Structure formats: structure tokens, C-alpha cells
Amino acid sequence: MSSPDKIDVRYVAHLARMHLADGEVARLQPQLEQIVGYVQQLGELNVEGIEPTAHAIPVQNVFRADEVRPCLDHDAAMQNAPLAREGQFIVPKIIE
Amino acid sequence: MNYIANVGLEVHVQLKTRTKIFCGCPTTFGAPPNTHVCPVCLGYPGAMPAMNAEAIRLTVLSGLMLGCQINPASKMDRKNYYYPDMPKNYQISQYDQPLCLGGGIEITLADGSKKKIGLTRIHIEEDVGKNMHFTASSGIDFNRAGTPLMEIVTEPDIASADEAMAFLEALKEILAYGGVSDVNLEEGNLRCDVNSSVRPAGQEKLGTKTELKNMNTFKGVHRALSYEIARQISELEKGGRIRQETRRWDDLAGVTLAMRSKEEAHDYRYFPEPDLLPIVLTQAQVTEWAKALPELPEKRRARMMSDYGIPEYDAGVLSADKALADYFEATATLVKNPKAASNWIMTTVMAKLTELHLTIGEVKITPAQLAKLINLVEAKTINLPTAKEIFELMFAQGGDAGEIVKAKGLAQVSDAGAIEKIVDEAIAANPKVVADYKGGKEASFKFLVGQVMKLSKGKANPALANELLKKKLG
Known part of the structure; x- marks a missing residue:
């Protein structure tokens, strides 16, 4: 496989909700490309006839019975909330 | 010019489980905010999801009732995006290997003919939390987060608001029959996104589509879709073009409005969910479950x-x-x-x-x-x-x-002798009405029947009372 396409660092940072200074973008650009390029070495392997897998271990169908378990106490659930009101987590106004 | 509408629905149905899809919190409706929550559905770092077996069984049953193929190998995926009602910043859903594929529902059109609305797929996913809006902020209740949903996706086979309505009603009926969902619309058990486009008759290629999000009443879908199809046609007739966008239905104003357009297209970066293992369904398992299917x-x-x-x-x-x-x-x-x-x-x-x-x-x-x-x-x-x-x-x-x-003592009196007595009484008590009847006034007869029923305290056999009265008045 060829070298990675040029990574749009600003776009990737936006997807991760990170704010980067111009200097940081310049520094991260070659670093990210190096990392992705390293992983892309895998593309050199011949995987013909090998089924894609989403997991490294051959285990499937791990299920839980539909039985109610205790929930968190409401006060405990809210204790990390920076802001709360009427039992709810308060966030900046959502505009649709 | 004639236009053809192509509408596809994405219907989110809450599955009838006792607990959420990945944790043991109850799914019961109406609890005080944030009381049915735990580290898993609140998205705490390190909390591990565990798949609810019942959610899989109910989705497979739905697939069987809707004529789908059950996928022998299925997996869960992460759909990444930021929204305050989703604590993990990703939703666990299914991307390229849903539980069910294909299928369809036959609907009856206004002229009595039948039409099949095809299904693309059914996959399972977790619901998000609920937002409440205050003046300067929004509040989030995570009780609903993690509720098991199946998303039923149709082909763009629906051609009108009436057909969309017929499809939703047929779907609701089937799901209720199978006991896979309470399909209670008031409690948000069934919500749908409506994708619609129009194209001139004769044109093969589908037109540009718009999406109406989160409709939660069938009537709303009907009204919004009627409006949206007419809007798109009139836009094209004016020589304009349709923009691919998400629109919102304003129920009060009766119009659809473009939502603030996102700066870039969605980039969900789906990847396999590492915390949940693949789902493999054998034919034997599916056959066993199918025994619970009701007559449709x-x-x-x-x-x-x-x-x-x-x-x-x-x-x-x-x-x-x-x-x-x-x-x-x-x-x-x-x-x-x-x-x-x-x-x-x-x-x-x-x-x-x-x-x-x-x-x-x-x-x-x-x-x-x-x-x-x-x-x-x-x-x-x-x-x-x-x-x-x-x-x-x-x-x-x-x-x-x-x-x-x-x-x-309510038994009907069918004894001719007893009724005859009452008929005589009624005739004797109403000489003027009897005279009117004999003079040709038909309505007077009904009055006399009424009198007989009244005198018998409603117990006279009406047919017999009629017959005897007619005979007496000869």
C-alpha cells in the first residue's frame, strides 16, 4: 500500500473536539502520518481467503439474562455533575 | 408535469424487555429523572456493556414476522458523534452486519389493491437520553439511555403520505401481535425518520432527498409528508432544486423547516465495538424461537x-x-x-x-x-x-x-295471553291515538307499541307486541 493520504489534522481535531494552535498542527502532521503509515504496513500482507474479523479471540454470543439489577442511587449518579437542576444534568442550551 | 414521490422510513421501535440493552437498569416509563441509571448507561469510563439476550430474541422474532432473512453472523459497532444526550460520545449500534436483512409488509391501498413495501434491514441499537429545555440551559435525563431499540429501515417504496400511514399502522399491528413491543406512541415506543424525494414521471433516477427527524405520531408523519412532497414538487416546478438537508416538522404552523445545517457531513467513523462479541445465530436457535410466533x-x-x-x-x-x-x-x-x-x-x-x-x-x-x-x-x-x-x-x-x-325479573314476556292483556290496556287508555291510527296516521302505531313496552316495563317481546297490536287494531 502507498503512503497515507495527507491527513487533515484540523478536521480530525475537530471530530475529537480538540482545539489546536497552528504550531501544534504543524508538529502533529508528520507524527500522525508516521503512525498511520506504520499501521499501513499491514496492507502489505496477503490476506486473500482470510475472513475479516472484528475480534482477536474466537468467542461469540456472550449474553446477559433480562433481569433487573440495582441502579445507582440518584444522589450518587448526580454527584459528579458540575450543574444539576430538577434531577437532571445541566448542559449548555442545545440548539437544534 | 406528473411527479412520483419516493419515501423511505427509518422506524425506531422500543423492544419489550425488562432491562436496558447493555445493563440491568429497568426500562419502565415515567420514573423520576436519572433514577434508572448505572455506570454502564451513564457511560462511565471502564464500565462494560453486556448484551441483553432478550433484545436479540425479540428482534429476530420481528424479523421473522416481517419476512426478513436472519443474518447468521452479526456484530455491534460504534457510531461516533457528539451530542449531550449520549454520555459515551458514541452510540452502540450495528453497521454492516445487522440482525435482519430484507423482508417487507403488504399494505392495502385506498382502492383495495395490495402493495408490498420492502424492508432493507433491521438492526439493534441503544436509545439516547432525553433533553429538557430550560431558558438558558438544557437538562438531560439518562433514564431512557440504553433502552433497546430496533431500527427498521424500509426501501424507498412508499409513494404517498397515505401509504406511509398504512405501512406504519400495519407495522404497529404486527409488532403488537408478536408482543415484541408495547408500541405505545405516547411513551415514545415508536419514532421515525422520514426520507423523501420526488422525481418527474418517466425519470428513473431518484430525486434529492430530505430527512424529517424524530416524528412520534402517525398523524404527524402524514401531515409532514403531505406537506413535504407538495413542497418539493412546487420547488421543482418553479425551476428550483431540492437541497439534501434535515428538516423539522413544525406541527403548529403545519410546515417543514430546514434545520440549522451542519458545517460538515456526518462522519460517524463506525468501527467494531471491542467490548461486545459477535452474535452467531444457528438455524436451530432461530427455529426454536419461531415457535413463539403468533398467527399474524x-x-x-x-x-x-x-x-x-x-x-x-x-x-x-x-x-x-x-x-x-x-x-x-x-x-x-x-x-x-x-x-x-x-x-x-x-x-x-x-x-x-x-x-x-x-x-x-x-x-x-x-x-x-x-x-x-x-x-x-x-x-x-x-x-x-x-x-x-x-x-x-x-x-x-x-x-x-x-x-x-x-x-x-327481567325475562322477556313472550306469553301471548299476557301481552294481549297489556295491548288491550294500551288501546283502552289511548282512544284518540287509536282513532288517529285508524284514520291513517302511521306514526300513531309506533306510539302504541311504545305504550305496550312501557306498561310491560320493557319486558314484552317487541315482535309479539307488534303482531298482537296490529291484529287488534285490524
Whole structure:
């Protein structure tokens, strides 16, 4: 496989909700490309006839019975909330 | 120019499980905010999801009822995006290996013809939290986060608002029959996104589509879609073009409005969910589950028509709800005339349910008790007005119709001698009316029948009273 396409660092940072200074973008650009390029070495392997897998271990169908378990106490659930009101987590106004 | 609309629906249905899809928090509706939450559904770092087996079984059952292929190998994926109602910043869903593929529902069009609306797929995913809006902030309740949903995606086969409505009603009926969802719209058990486009007749390629998000009433879907199809056509006729966008239905104003457009297209970066293992369904497992499948509405309608000799209309009304159909069949098998059972249930019983906001399951009269009442009428032991009175009593307190008739002395008088006496009385007491009748006034006869019924305290056999009165007035 060829070298990675040029990574749009600003776009990737936006997807991760990170704010980067111009200097940081310049520094991260070659670093990210190096990392992705390293992983892309895998593309050199011949995987013909090998089924894609989403997991490294051959285990499937791990299920839980539909039985109610205790929930968190409401006060405990809210204790990390920076802001709360009427039992709810308060966030900046959502505009649709 | 003629235009053709192509509409596809993405219907989110809440599965009828006791607990959430990845944790043991209950799914019961209406709890105070953030009381049905735990580290898993609040998205705490390190908390591990565990798949609810029942969510899989109910989705597979749905797939079987909707004619889908059950995917032998399925997996969960992460769909990444930021929104305050989703604590993990990703939703666990299914991307390229959903549980069910294909399938469809046959709907009946206004002209009576049938049309198949194809399904693309059904996948399972977790619901998000609920937002509440205050003046300067928004509040989040995570009770609903992690509720198991199946998303049923249709092909763009729907051509009008009426067809969309027919599809949703048929879908709701089937899912309720199968007991896979409560399909309670008020509680948000069924919500849908509506994708629609229009194209000039003769053009093969579909037009640009718009998406209406999160519709939660069928009437809303119908109104919004009627508006949206007309809007797109008029836009094209003016020489304009349709923008691919998400629109919102404003129910008060009766219009769809473009939502603030996102700066860039969605980039969900789906990847396999590392915390959940693949789902492999064997044919044996699916066959075992399929044993729980009920007879579907369409089939039941046809069977009820042939088993009980009731008209198509009756069968349609009675089969729309599984519990109602069960009630009817239990009653119908115990009466001599099943059509009478159908009449009683469709009019008297259903009127009561509507009046008192009850479901058939809450009715105190058992099918056996109702059948007895109907048989008393059929045997002419009591007349219909008396039967309705007894029904009222039974509806309030239950009980046996025969015993109520005995206790209250309500048995119909079919003894010609006794009725004759009453007829004589009525004639004697109303000489002027009798004279009017003899002079040709037909309405006077009805009055006299009424007098006979009144004097008999409603117990006279009306047909016999009619007959005797006619004879006497000769």
C-alpha cells in the first residue's frame, strides 16, 4: 500500500473536539502520518481467503439474562455533575 | 408535469424487555429523572456493556414476522458523534452486519389493491437520553439511555403520505401481535425518520432527498409528508432544486423547516465495538424461537371470516388488536350466532372501552359471561334493550347474565295471553291515538307499541307486541 493520504489534522481535531494552535498542527502532521503509515504496513500482507474479523479471540454470543439489577442511587449518579437542576444534568442550551 | 414521490422510513421501535440493552437498569416509563441509571448507561469510563439476550430474541422474532432473512453472523459497532444526550460520545449500534436483512409488509391501498413495501434491514441499537429545555440551559435525563431499540429501515417504496400511514399502522399491528413491543406512541415506543424525494414521471433516477427527524405520531408523519412532497414538487416546478438537508416538522404552523445545517457531513467513523462479541445465530436457535410466533393479523382476519362467517369489515376491526381478537374468538365459540358476538363486541363493548379509556384486558365481563348474555337474547328470553341494561350491570360488577335476569325479573314476556292483556290496556287508555291510527296516521302505531313496552316495563317481546297490536287494531 502507498503512503497515507495527507491527513487533515484540523478536521480530525475537530471530530475529537480538540482545539489546536497552528504550531501544534504543524508538529502533529508528520507524527500522525508516521503512525498511520506504520499501521499501513499491514496492507502489505496477503490476506486473500482470510475472513475479516472484528475480534482477536474466537468467542461469540456472550449474553446477559433480562433481569433487573440495582441502579445507582440518584444522589450518587448526580454527584459528579458540575450543574444539576430538577434531577437532571445541566448542559449548555442545545440548539437544534 | 406528473411527479412520483419516493419515501423511505427509518422506524425506531422500543423492544419489550425488562432491562436496558447493555445493563440491568429497568426500562419502565415515567420514573423520576436519572433514577434508572448505572455506570454502564451513564457511560462511565471502564464500565462494560453486556448484551441483553432478550433484545436479540425479540428482534429476530420481528424479523421473522416481517419476512426478513436472519443474518447468521452479526456484530455491534460504534457510531461516533457528539451530542449531550449520549454520555459515551458514541452510540452502540450495528453497521454492516445487522440482525435482519430484507423482508417487507403488504399494505392495502385506498382502492383495495395490495402493495408490498420492502424492508432493507433491521438492526439493534441503544436509545439516547432525553433533553429538557430550560431558558438558558438544557437538562438531560439518562433514564431512557440504553433502552433497546430496533431500527427498521424500509426501501424507498412508499409513494404517498397515505401509504406511509398504512405501512406504519400495519407495522404497529404486527409488532403488537408478536408482543415484541408495547408500541405505545405516547411513551415514545415508536419514532421515525422520514426520507423523501420526488422525481418527474418517466425519470428513473431518484430525486434529492430530505430527512424529517424524530416524528412520534402517525398523524404527524402524514401531515409532514403531505406537506413535504407538495413542497418539493412546487420547488421543482418553479425551476428550483431540492437541497439534501434535515428538516423539522413544525406541527403548529403545519410546515417543514430546514434545520440549522451542519458545517460538515456526518462522519460517524463506525468501527467494531471491542467490548461486545459477535452474535452467531444457528438455524436451530432461530427455529426454536419461531415457535413463539403468533398467527399474524392478515392471516387471522381471513381465518376469522371463514371460521365464524363474519364480514371482512368485522374481521378487520376485531383482528386489529390481538387481545380483542382473542376475546372475540373466545366469545364466538360459545354462541350460536357468531355474528351476534361480533356486533356486541364492535358496538357495545368497544363503545364502553372508548368511553372509559379501558383496554379489553380490563373488562370484567368474561367471554363466557358475554356469550351467555348473547344466547339469552338469541333464545328470546330477554329482548335487546333489556340485554343492554344487563350488560351495563355486568360491565360495572361482572356476574352471570342468567342470574341477573332472574334476580331482577327481567325475562322477556313472550306469553301471548299476557301481552294481549297489556295491548288491550294500551288501546283502552289511548282512544284518540287509536282513532288517529285508524284514520291513517302511521306514526300513531309506533306510539302504541311504545305504550305496550312501557306498561310491560320493557319486558314484552317487541315482535309479539307488534303482531298482537296490529291484529287488534285490524
